[in-house]
Amino acid sequence: MTMKMEMTELGPMKRALKIEVAAEEVTQRFSRAYTELNRQVRIPGFRPGKAPLGILEQRYAKAVEEDVIRSLVPDFYERAVRQAGINPVVVEIPPLERVKIKKNEPFTFTATVEIKPTIELRDYKAPNPISLKPDKRTVTDEQLDRALEVLREQQARLEAAPAGTLLTEGDFAVVDLEGFLAGAPLEGTKKEGQLHKVGSKAALLGIEIDAHVTGKKEGDVIEIPQAYPASHPDTRVAGKTVQFRLVIQGVKKKTLPALDDEFAKDCGPYTTLQEIKDKLRTEMEKALKRDIDESYKDTILKRLAETHHFDLPETLVNRELDAIVRQKLQERQRGKATDPAPAATAEEINAIREEHREEANRRVKVGLVLEAIAAKENITVTQEDMNNEVNRLATELRVPVADLVKMIQAGGQDSIEELRARILADKALEFVYRNAVIQG
Structure with a gap:
C-alpha cells in the first residue's frame, strides 16, 4: 500500500x-x-x-x-x-x-x-410524485383581437389630412424649426421636415412642441421664445433669449387598414384573414404553453427547496452571490445609456450580497437536489445536449454559434462545466415535471 x-x-x-x-x-x-x-x-x-x-x-x-x-x-x-x-x-x-x-x-x-452534503431525496416521483394545481389559462378572443390590432398598427399608413385640419393628439405634424438670435439664424439650430406625433412629448432641439402645435393647421408659423440661463454651456446663448420659428409644413393622419383578406395578403404569405387569425392563435398558444410549463417548474423548484433540509457548502453560496453581484452591476451599467456607471463601493457590493443571500441559498440548495436526482436517475449530458443548448443560446443572444463557442472556450474548463451543470439541472427538472401529477 x-x-x-x-x-x-x-x-x-x-x-x-x-x-x-x-x-x-x-x-x-x-x-x-x-x-x-x-x-x-x-x-x-x-x-x-x-x-x-x-x-x-x-x-x-x-x-x-x-x-x-x-x-x-x-x-x-x-x-x-x-x-x-x-x-x-x-x-x-x-x-x-x-x-x-x-x-x-x-x-x-x-x-x-x-x-457536498449527502442528500436524502424526498418525494419527486411515483409513488409520491409532486402534485400541481391545474393552470387553466387559455388564449382568449380578446387577446387575439389585441394581437390583430398590433398588426394593423404596423400596416397603418400616414396620409395627408384635408386642408384646414386642426392638429389633435395622435395626428402627425411635418415641421421645420429654426432658432434666431438678434434676428440672425443661429448655426446648428435648423431642423427641416421633421415628423412629430402630437401628444408624444418628444422634444425637438430641446423644446417640447406639443403645446405649441395642438389646434394649429398646415401653413401656421409659431414663434417660441426660449430663455437660457447664464450658466448654459453654449456661450453663444448663455443668459440670452433665442426666438425659435416653428413652421407647420403638413398635417397627416394615420389610417388603419380594414381587417379583411386584402389586409392578410399585405401581412405576408396569407390569402385570407382567417389564416392570419389561425397562425396568430397557434403562436400565442405555443407561447402560453411555454409560460404554463415555466410556472409549473417554478412551483416544483419551490417544493424541492421546501422539502429538503441540509447544510449548504459556503463556497457554493459565495460563488452564487458573486454571480448575482456581477449580474446586478451589469444591469446597472446597461441602465446608463452612455456614461459608464461609477464603480460600486465595497458597501454597495456587501448590500447586494446581503439582500440576495436567501436567493443564493435557494439556488444552491435546488441545484444540489437536482444534481442528486440526476445521479439517482442516471441522467447525463450528451454532446448533442451541449450543441443544442449552444444553438439555443446563440439564437437568444443573436450571436453566431462560432462566436459563442469561442466565448465559452475562452472561459476555460470552468465555463464548459458550468454549461454542463446547467443542462443537467434542466434535464433533472424536466424529469421531475414529467413525473408530477396535475390534479383535476
Missing part, C-alpha cells in the same frame, strides 16, 4: 484528509525526476545523461523536491478523495513552501476539503 489516509471532521461541510505517501513511492518519484533532469541539463565534463547523481543533487535538489511535491500532491489527493468516498466542492492544498519532503522517507501532507 503506497498511501495511508486519515479523515477528520472539521465541521458539517469540512474534512481534513491527512495523507501519508510510502517511502518507496517517494524514492521512486525522486529517481524518475533525476533521470528526467539528467536528460535535460548539460554538465561540463560529462556526456548528456551521464552526470553523477551527487552533482545533480548538489545543484538541483530544491527544484527537484518542488517537482516531486507538485506531482505527488494532486495525484494522492485524488486517490484519497476516492478512498474517502466524498464529493468535494473545493480543495485547499498546502502551499509548496510549507511542505517538506525527503528521499527514502514517507511524505505527509494535509488537504482541507469542503464537501
